[in-house]
Every structure is written in C-alpha cells, then in structure tokens.
Amino acid sequence: MLVIRPIDYHDLPALERLAVVSGGSLTTLPAHREHLNDLIGATRQSLRAEDEAHPRSFHFVLENTESRELLGISGIETRIGVTSPFYSYRMAEFTHTSKQLQIRNTVGTLSICQDLAGSSRLCTLFLAPEHRNALNHQLLSRARLLFMALHRSLLAKRCIAELQGVLDEEGKSPFWESLGRHFFSMELSRATFLAGINFKGFIASLMPQQPIYIPLLGKTAQDSLGKPRSDIASNKQLLEMEGFSFSDHIDIFDGGPTLEIDTDQIATFQQIRRTTASVGRHGSDERVPSLVSNCGFSDYRCLIATLSPLAPQLTTEQMAALNIGPDDPIQITPCHSLAAATKTN
Amino acid sequence: MLVIRPIDYHDLPALERLAVVSGGSLTTLPAHREHLNDLIGATRQSLRAEDEAHPRSFHFVLENTESRELLGISGIETRIGVTSPFYSYRMAEFTHTSKQLQIRNTVGTLSICQDLAGSSRLCTLFLAPEHRNALNHQLLSRARLLFMALHRSLLAKRCIAELQGVLDEEGKSPFWESLGRHFFSMELSRATFLAGINFKGFIASLMPQQPIYIPLLGKTAQDSLGKPRSDIASNKQLLEMEGFSFSDHIDIFDGGPTLEIDTDQIATFQQIRRTTASVGRHGSDERVPSLVSNCGFSDYRCLIATLSPLAPQLTTEQMAALNIGPDDPIQITPCHSLAAATKTN
Amino acid sequence: MMVIRPIHSDDYDELYALAEKTGAGFTSLQPNEGQVRGKIYSSLEAFEKVVTTPGEETYLFVLEDTENGRVAGICGIEAAVGLSQPWYNYRVGTLVHSSRQLGVHNAVRTLTLSNDHTGYSEVCTLFLDPDYRHSKNGSLLSKSRFMFLAEFPKRFSTHIIAEMRGYSDENGHSPFWEGLGRHFFSMDFADAVYMAGLGDKTFIAELMPRHPIYTNMLPKESQEVIGKVHDNTLPARMMLESEGFRNEGYVDIFDAGPTIETRVMDIRAVRESHYAKVNISDAPEGGETYLMSNTDLKNFRCTLVELSGDHNVVDINPETAAALQVEEGDAVRVVRLSSKLRR
C-alpha cells in the first residue's frame, strides 16, 4: 500500500537516492547529505514545537508499506523568508508616453523583491520517475493540503508554490543564460544547489540590485518569463484546480512562475469531509477514489482509497496504515480527475 | 425626491459651484470650467459610444427633483491609465540581513509604479456639506455600483477607489510636505489641480524616479502612509463593506490608500435583485430602505425607497423619477446600515 | 589673413552659405533662415549682456578671411548648459558583485542617467569650410575659444565640456542605439538626433530608461562602442585631449559618444597663455606658431602669428596689428598654438 507519512531520520539513505535521481533540479532537495539530514531534523523538530508563530518546515514521504521503498517526497514551509531572505523578481510594466511625439511605449521590468516573505509555501515535490502517474502525484501533492487543513493556525495568510521554469532542448534555462549567468558567474545547477543548502548570503551579494529591463533580455528568455517547464503541466494543473494563480512573481534563477493563493481559498479545504472511520466491506454505493487521512500531527498518515463518499468504509489494512481504530476521526476528499496528467508526467 | 442621474451639459453652472465648495481636494474635480465641461462631455460621449474596449468615464449627479438643486457628484472610469499614465507608489519591504553581525533590518520603500493601469476606478465622490448624511452618501456612492452591475462588460477585471490621505491640523499633508514638495516645488493643491486638468506630463517630469526609502521620510509622514483622512471614515467603511481592501498602493501626492477589488467580487453585485416595477400602496410586510434603479444606460436613474424586498412596490412619483412604467425591469438592493456614518460625515 | 571675431548681424548671407555646406547630421547649423538668424541674434545678445553669473549665453565666433571677407568657419561657446532644459548623460560606473566565499568577483559596468554637467560651459558648433581645411585654420578656429575663455573667465563656469560624436557605421547605424535607445524611443537613431537638435528635450525625459542599465545585458556590439568616438571626430578629440580635456566617464545617451571635460584653468592654452606688450615692426618671419588675441570683449580678435619665443614684448607686423585691432604698446594675450610636450 502507498502511504504518506512525515519523514524520519531512518529515511536518510533513501532520501539521498531520491535527491540524486532528481538531478539537482529542485532547490529544496540538494544532493548534500548534511542538508538532507537538516531537512529531516527540521521536520522532526516542527512536529514537536509548540510556538505557533515560529517558522516550521514539514516534509512527507510516499512509502510503499510492503517494500518499504520511498517513492517520493513533498514539503510545506509555514513561513518563508523569516530566517533567511526570500527573493523573487516582480514583473511590472511602465508606460512611457510622449504626447509631443505621439509615442506610447510600454516597457516591462523585473525588480528584485521580498514581497512573498512571510508566506507559506508548498515545496519539494518529487516522485521517482518509475512511479510517476496521476494518482501517486495527487497523493503526494494533496496529502499536504489535508495536513494543512488540520493545522491551519500554523499557516500564513498567503500560500505559494513555485513551478520550475522553461528549459531548452539542451536542458539550459534561457532565462538563466540571459540574466543570472552574467551576475552569478556559475551554472544554474550550482546556484540552485547553493540556495538549497542555504549558503550564506551569496544571492544578496551577487544578484542585480537594480531593475532589469525586459527588452534587454534575449528573445527566448523574454518568452520564457513566468512559463513553467513543459513536463510539469500536471503539477500546474493540480495547483490551478486548487485555486492557485500566477500574479507576476517569478523565480530569480530560472524565471519560472510562482503561483499564489489566499490560504483560506484552497479548494481542498472546502471539499474535505470530516467523519469517523469504520471497517467494513463496501456496499453497493457508487465508490470513488478518494484521499483519506487521519487527523494526526506527528503521526499524520494519508492514502488513497476507493470508497463511497457518504458512507466511507475502510479495510483493516487501510485502518492500520492510517494508524487509526474504529470511530477515530478521519478526513476524506475525492480525487480530482486529471485528464491530461497521465500523459505528461 | 433625491435622484441619481448621469450628468448633462445644463449641469455645468451647478457643477462649478460644487467644485468650488470642494476646495480642490478632489483630483478629479478641479475648479476649472473648461475641464468640468470636458468631464460632462466625456460622460455624454461615454453614454453614446459603442466600442466596449474604449475607456469611458461616467459622472452622476444627485439631484433634488423638486428644487432642481445638485447635492453631489460621483463618477466611474472604466479603464484608467490608458490615455494618460496612472501612477501610484507601491509600498514594499526589503529585509537586509547580516549573519555575521546578527542584524536583520527591514526597510520599507516606495516605488513609482503603474500597476493599476487598466483598472476601473470609482472617483469623484463629493456631497455638498449641508446635505451630508449616511443615506445621501450611500445613494451617491452605491448608485454607481448598481449602474456597474448593469454594464459589467464595460469594466475591467480590477476596480479601485482612492481615499484622500491624512492632513494635519493646519490642513497640510505630512506626506506631501515630506516628499512631494521636494520634487514638485509647489503646493499640494496646485499639484492636485494640475493632475485634475490632465496637465501634460508634469508628473513624469518631476516625480522621483528612484525608490524612496521610507525611514528617510519624516515621522508624521511615515505614520500617515496608506491612512485615509479621518473625516472620510464613512467612505472607507462603505467601500470595505463592498469588499474593497488596501493592498500597498498609495496616492503619489497625499499618500492616501488605494483600495482594490476584483470587480466580480463587489458585494452589491451579489445582493442585487432584478425584478419588475409595480405601483401600489405598501402592504404589511416589513419594509427596508433600499436602493432602487432602473435598468437603463443613458437614462439611468437611482433613488432610495423604503419597500418590501420580496414584494417591492413603488409610488407613482418614484416610478416617474425612475423614468419607468409598470412591469419595467428594476434593480433593488437593501441599504447598508452604517452605524458610525452619520456621526463622522 | 585669417582672423577670429565675434559674429555680426551682417554675417547672415555668409553664414547661410556656410550652413549649406554642413550636411544633415550637423543639427546646430542648417540652411534654415530662422535658425541662422536666431543664432546670430542670440550671440549678439550674449556679447552685450552684463554677466554676473554665467547663464544661457551662446558666444559665436567666425573665422574671417580678411583678403576676401569670406566667413570660412564658425565656432561657439555656451556659457552654461542645462539651465532651462535638463542636460542628459549616461555616467559609466562600476558595480562589483562579489562573494568572497565563492571566489566570484564581477565588476559590472553600469550606465546611470545623470545631469551632472548642469551649469558647465560647453565648446560647441565647430564647422570649417572644406575649402579652408589647411594651414592650421582648424586649430585657430577651435583654440581661439580658449583665448576668449582665458580673457573672460567670469562669463563662464569653472568647468567646461565638449561632446564628441559617437561611433556609427558606414550606414549611419549606431550599435549603441540599436542595443538600448531603440527599445525605449521606438524610432530611428537619426530621428532621435534630429528631434533633440530641435531643442525641446521633453521627449527624452518622457521616454528614456529611468533605472541604471547593466551594460552586460546589452549586445556585445553596443557594449564595445561605449565611450568610442566616430572616426571623423578622432582628430578633434586628440586636439582637445592635448589641451587637457579628458573623459571622466560620461557618454551620450543616444550614441554613447564621450563627453570630455576639464576645468577651464587646466586647459593648456588658458594656463600657459600670458600678456605681452605689442611692438609693431617688420617682424621677422619664422619661429613657432602662436595664438594671439586682443583683450576686447565685443571686438575680440584672435589670429596666428609666428614668434621666436615666449617673451613679454612681441614684435608683430602692422598687418597683424590691424587684424587684432591693437596699437603699439597695447597688451595682447599669447600662447604657443600647440603644447611643446605631449604629456
């Protein structure tokens, strides 16, 4: 059975494998043992801490309970930009008008900002390539939302999620080549790695402080602004179904879009049903694939079960995997049907 | 009876009186005959134009139908910043961190932007002092929203409304004294007047182009950022009841807040009932003060009547004032009850 | 004999004829009656004015061929630029982005909009009839202005600039404009130059970029021509530099041509020039070439003479004395035409 649970120290070797497989594409998952250990440590500490205002970071793993294999990882940060700065580029347009010459020129700029500091963030979504399908992806991603619904008070008013930016056929980021490289003098992968291990202040030291005029970027870089990598369409689709939308903030390294939402407006929050667990064979009602979680914190569990929304019944194995007994509270929400998802991811 | 209707050319003398009484405090209502005539002309043209994409500007007057006296004026612009630039300051914070020194410094900045270009705007709300009360104010302000609900397709996705900024006991704007005066070298009233008559390009020529660090403003100016003048609390309250909220854009002259809303979320839009008019004596149902409008465009009318929400009946006089006959369509929405309004305005 | 003198109102016909030879790129002198008359008129006004602080005066001088009365060239000095309309430049600066721990140390050149030369004097409007481009006429025309500056320093700022035409290719394309200006001005280089030449610079303030430009974001060809002069302007640049003008990092916002500058008192010809007493005689020919000018404002005259050395009494022949409008015993200002040593 595939179950989501908070990451723990014994997951380190498996996590290292995932980090290597991800090939450094995720800022938050650098292949760096010490940092990965810190990432686990942060989760374990966040599951114990009591001060609600303190920033926390939770990472969850998708585990095959039979083989004990880790298939993927996903994370939540409750408040970014507090312990270290969180930078974005903000896209803004300026219109320069000359009445005398009858000219009206609109010029876009990118300005370094910290607008999103203080937000919550969905981060680190990675699923091992051989296990990529729509349901696994949905479980890995949305299990976080069910967890967040349980612990709303830990979260900020705004929640963001970043999508990786466009890469060309050679795997290069036109945005980075056109902008970041001039200032950081390194490969994108190295910048991503350094940011991931939270390397002291290098972004502040090297990034351009003044606004960048978009027309001075290369054409392909201009076209890539705020566009996600083509192979993460399902990721974007899932976030958009939750109500996330793009509002002019992009990643400073690869120009990928940052999606934002007023946390209370996350669609899953509205669709969740809280009920109690009961064991049984399924009746004749129409059954639908659903996300089911317990209502725990440090012992949080989530899985996908096919059940009747109105009279949900779980198998003994599912109850065990969720770490609950009869009449314990659970959360249920139907899976989204993602038409395009299986094709692209 | 007090009725809202679109402004017309014969209103010019009365409008001039209102502009003088307002004392130059409203950018959009300068005491300048030629401009006021243009303002009327723009409304008349907007009520004839067919191209929906073209920016329009509507102004309405509150008229006493018996005395023919004009008590107030209010306006809507469907798309600002298209024919001339629309500037705001955007407030943004930057955190400068030195790990070495254990210093974490958050500094606010004001940056000139044109973020709000393309929005619709509620503008020019002015009620003659001797007629200021909560109901008149509400009729003058919300009649615009009933009009907008009828002609949604003319409006932009976002709608804004600006509130005048704080003034000190001497009637001076601490924000202007601390910032604008250094760059514009004139009185605030003159800057407001020049902007109102859409004087060519002086803002672009004189405004600071670089971001302003908020700590370098005087203390009272800092305190006034994004705060409305104390005597327009009812104005702010009414907008907030409609769902408008402040999101970090302030006026470049007086630092007053710009409130914003996703146009579709305007509360009145949800509360409007469309029905048909019928004449009659009121029955025994509970009756409430309500805004009632016809469903017109160039012959738009709106007034306040006390009626039963479910079985609205109007007097013959009210029907006449609304320029409708029996079974003509009307819009109804209950008046908000504004506790504090009569006190402060 | 070739003599420099202030422009007169009856120079109109000659000046118009000269303007017909300048070509379209020389926006400050075109065969246009209004412009030519305007130039003459404002110069006459400048020489008449009682100046306490330098203002918007433009002093224009012509090079007259005394043999036939022809006007062979024109040169000018603006007393103070940027007073009624902003005077724009980009200032070339450096920003270093450095991370010690990573061993990254990037020095990035930036272009920042500046009006730093506001109030400076400017040498301007230099044109010599092609027929007269020989016999040091060019040097006389250009350097006579330094004699005037030396004589009347209170009419000018303590600092003076000269704008040098920037690089453009055979087709008149400016690579700098193509890489930067075009994005903001949405017009051709020639049109922008023409519009600016008309005098109203409002459109520059309205359209130009307001934030500093990182030059590493510009195309290579644009970067390479920053501070580079047009081939035709190289001799003028070398001449001014030999007199002490230097580029302190300011370039033109359209074509990135350098603005060179100096303190007036640091100009070689100003610093080294001195008064001498006139002795009219049959002066011996030969020796070195000197600039010599009288000390009169409205009847200012300057010409070239040959002297055997730098003395306090100078022998000049009656023809020169007449050209300079000086008499026996009068004071004149003299300085060697060119620096003895190239520093």
Add this chain to the structure above:
Amino acid sequence: MMVIRPIHSDDYDELYALAEKTGAGFTSLQPNEGQVRGKIYSSLEAFEKVVTTPGEETYLFVLEDTENGRVAGICGIEAAVGLSQPWYNYRVGTLVHSSRQLGVHNAVRTLTLSNDHTGYSEVCTLFLDPDYRHSKNGSLLSKSRFMFLAEFPKRFSTHIIAEMRGYSDENGHSPFWEGLGRHFFSMDFADAVYMAGLGDKTFIAELMPRHPIYTNMLPKESQEVIGKVHDNTLPARMMLESEGFRNEGYVDIFDAGPTIETRVMDIRAVRESHYAKVNISDAPEGGETYLMSNTDLKNFRCTLVELSGDHNVVDINPETAAALQVEEGDAVRVVRLSSKLRR
C-alpha cells in the same frame, strides 16, 4: 637625520610602540600583535613580488630617525583596492527634474552606490609620532610616497585615491551617519567604522541601501556635511590638493568624507621630479627644500635636502649620501618639496 625606508621585520617593537599612540579611531594601525605582524609581513611580501599588473600589494614605509634608530612614523600605498572585496563609495550626482511649462527646475543631488575606484591605487595608513610633528617631517612622510610612485609606476594603477576622514562633531557623532547609515546598519557610527576596519566588508553589501538616495530627503545637517572633511584632516587635504588630488564627487558611505583622486602622472611631485647625478661634497647649507630619493626598490630611501636650484647635478654631503645609500655619480630623483606656485 630623518629618512624614509621600507618597513623591516625587525621594526616590530618600534611599530608596536607607535601603534600604541594612534588612538582607537585609527583602525589600520592598532597595538595588536597579529595586526602589526600582519602589516609587516604583507609589506615584505609586496617588495619581494615580481609585479606584472598591480594586485593586492601593500607597500609600507617608516620614517626613521637615524640618530636614535626610532621609528617616528609610517605611511603606505595600496597597489590596487577592491580586488578581493568590493570598494564602496557614494558617488554624488545630479538629477534634474524639470518642467518647462511650469517653470519648475529642480536639481537634486543624489548619492549612488559605486565601486568605480576598483583597481585604483591608494595612499593609506599615514601616522606620525606626535613628538615628531615638526620640521617638515609630515611632508616628508606623506610625499615620499610620490617619489616611490614616480620611480615604480608599473607597480601601481594609473589612478590613485586618498580617503579623507569625514566630518564628525566633538562627541564623535557623524551627522551623515545619523541621517542615513543608521537606518540601514542599526548600529553606532564607531561600531560600523570598527567593523569595516577589521577587513571583512560583507556586512556592507548586505546592509547598505541599494537604490540611489535623493539627498533632499536627508536632514539638513546630513546634507551639509557631504564631502566635508574632519577639521583635523584639513591640512592633509590641502597638502594632497596642492599636489593635484581633487574630489571628483566620491564620498565615504559612512561619514560622507571625500575621496580625492588624481592620475599618478598628474601628481606634481611625480610630474616635476627628475633624475640628477650625485656629487658628494661639503654641500652648502641653505636653499630650498627638496625631496630626494634613490632608485632602488627594496632599499628605497627618501629624505629632505636643501638645494640652491633644480640642476642635473646635485651636491649632497656624505651624511645624506649615506642615508640615501648612494655613491658619487649615482642617479637620484629630486623634486621641490612644495609646489612653487599655488595654482
């Protein structure tokens, strides 16, 4: 006799004693064993180095009293600043906000962060024992560096700067810091100076304002001290200015003290100095004071002599020859200690 020479490794005790007299504000020389030894070591390295392009060498010289062997002062030159750590200044510029139609014309002074002096040489670390503040020792100490620059130009940049301490009041408060820096650095002026003196300037990049500052937004007291030197530094500024250093608009980011600069070849003492042949004799006393140095790198020596004029052969007495380590017929560099004319 007072002689300038490169610092030696056995100067440690004397240098430490000197460091005890500098006071807390003089961050570049404090009685701290590590700092003193580090200074000596890096200077020794600089003199040993085969230089192709100027790098992070620091050349230190001491003023030795040959009668008692005491070290009476220290002075230094950095070959190139800002190479491993950014070198920050504010550049004072002008932005004009102008509307012709309204008759408004505001020239606003701006402060823009710059690293424009990256790679420039710097005269630094000047300290003279209070007991020796007489008899032109101060001039010898400071100007001997120009003789070294003249002799070894390839070891330095073509441009050189000197940072001048900015204005602060009797209580050590800097009005510029109070009006600007404090908002960004959240510390006292003295602490910021101390932190920067330690060498790691990362915190400056991290904390300082990144956008240009409009000076009209600063308190009056802050505006007034931009480019103003501390009273105690006025003589040093006047001395350097008489040698050709000038403020080109750069000021310190903490106290707004001016950075003055010049091309090395434009320094009077560099430009006017020349070689002369030594004639050892009982040189007559009297005449004008000259700087005289030998031409040796590691055994560089410089002292003051009195000469009757600027000749190609100079008469010096045996004591001076010994102090300069020169023999009959050797070449020495000489220049008048002070400019004859104040320009």
